[in-house]
Amino acid sequence: MNEIANAAELAIDVRGLTKRYGGRAVVDQVDLQVRAGRICGFLGPNGSGKTTTIRMLCGLLTPDEGSGTCLGLDLRREALAIKRQIGYMTQRFGWYEDLSIRQNLDFVARLFAVPERRAAVDAALARLGLVARQHQLAGALSGGWKQRLALAACLIHAPRLLLLDEPTAGVDPAARRDFWDQIHQLAAQGITVLVSTHYMDEAERCHELAYIAYGRLLARGTQGEIIGAAGLVVFEVAGDEVGPLLVSELQALPGVQSVTAFGSRLHVAGQDAALLRDALAPLAQRPGLRVAPAEANLEDVFISLIGQAQDNFAGAAQPS
Numbered sequence: 001m002n003e004i005a006n007a008a009e010l011a012i013d014v015r016g017l018t019k020r021y022g023g024r025a026v027v028d029q030v031d032l033q034v035r036a037g038r039i040c041g042f043l044g045p046n047g048s049g050k051t052t053t054i055r056m057l058c059g060l061l062t063p064d065e066g067s068g069t070c071l072g073l074d075l076r077r078e079a080l081a082i083k084r085q086i087g088y089m090t091q092r093f094g095w096y097e098d099l100s101i102r103q104n105l106d107f108v109a110r111l112f113a114v115p116e117r118r119a120a121v122d123a124a125l126a127r128l129g130l131v132a133r134q135h136q137l138a139g140a141l142s143g144g145w146k147q148r149l150a151l152a153a154c155l156i157h158a159p160r161l162l163l164l165d166e167p168t169a170g171v172d173p174a175a176r177r178d179f180w181d182q183i184h185q186l187a188a189q190g191i192t193v194l195v196s197t198h199y200m201d202e203a204e205r206c207h208e209l210a211y212i213a214y215g216r217l218l219a220r221g222t223q224g225e226i227i228g229a230a231g232l233v234v235f236e237v238a239g240d241e242v243g244p245l246l247v248s249e250l251q252a253l254p255g256v257q258s259v260t261a262f263g264s265r266l267h268v269a270g271q272d273a274a275l276l277r278d279a280l281a282p283l284a285q286r287p288g289l290r291v292a293p294a295e296a297n298l299e300d301v302f303i304s305l306i307g308q309a310q311d312n313f314a315g316a317a318q319p320s
């Protein structure tokens with residue numbers, strides 16, 4: 001990502017962020033800069049440190065090392081002010097099931113001491129298409145509507161930065177698409193969004209991405225920058241024989257770093273083009289199998305990065 005961005009434009013600007021539990025760094029020297037009005041996707045396997053990083057950014061956890069600002073406010077000295085100015089959607093967002101949508105939003109508005117509360121609740125309802133359902137009990141809503149309520153609650157105090165921790169986990173594809181339309185509308189209004197997700201289609205909808213594993217940031221940038229920097233060579237193998245046996249066979253070939261199934265096609269990835277091409281040449285001769293060069297996609301790159309990280313950091317990540 002571009003380091004020359006003017007500091008005043010950076011909604012998130014942190015360096016060396018580190019958090020340890022029991023002597024183990026679960027977030028390790030993370031640098032992250034996100035410009036105002038951008039949507040930054042935060043990706044990484046389970047337990048890689050996304051939630052811990054987000055909680056440090058919103059002032060809920062104090063870093064053991066590192067420094068920086070959110071919305072120009074110092075992470076350590078101005079944590080309370082940060083909490084007031086950001087919207088944080090946790091993985092298990094809470095609402096009162098026996099209160100209506102409007103009553104839930106009114107409650108959150110009171111917590112934040114929002115001035116002109118009624119107007120703020122009306123605006124949040126309108127912004128997220130909740131007006132017609134405002135009197136429904138939260139407990140009776142489907143997953144997608146509950147998630148909209150949670151987003152409305154995050155926005156009630158007009159934050160300029162949204163930190164969303166897996167906001168669409170378990171939500172159906174149509175509701176996820178609506179949610180992302182909302183996120184883009186918010187970004188167009190100048191709100192910065194850091195959003196963690198495990199979904200590749202959501203990663204593709206972000207302006208930029210940060211990928212973390214074992215607490216370390218392994219890649220940052222736009223989708224194109226990350227794919228380009230990985231320098232991954234990919235061949236697609238397709239045909240009737242595609243299945244677990246072929247996958248095992250491919251994994252054992254020289255130069256093969258990863259084999260990933262996309263429906264009835266396999267992406268075989270490595271770093272050394274010549275080695276990979278030679279290794280795959282005999283397969284191309286088999287009847288019913290097709291082997292062809294392919295473009296690397298984000299999933300190929302993340303699988304490759306996690307493989308390299310396993311080799312480099314997995315041992316070091318054990319408790320000392």
Ligand SMILES: Nc1ncnc2c1ncn2[C@@H]1O[C@H](COP(=O)(O)OP(=O)(O)OP(=O)(O)O)[C@@H](O)[C@H]1O
Nearest residue numbers: 021022026044045046047048049050051052053091
């Ligand atoms: N309070 C805590 N005490 C001890 N270990 C913790 C604590 N909080 C988190 N961890 C550990 O830190 C690591 C990172 O956890 P974190 O929740 O930040 O990961 P994550 O990337 O958000 O994972 P997921 O995608 O599953 O939500 C995990 O190994 C977790 O068990």
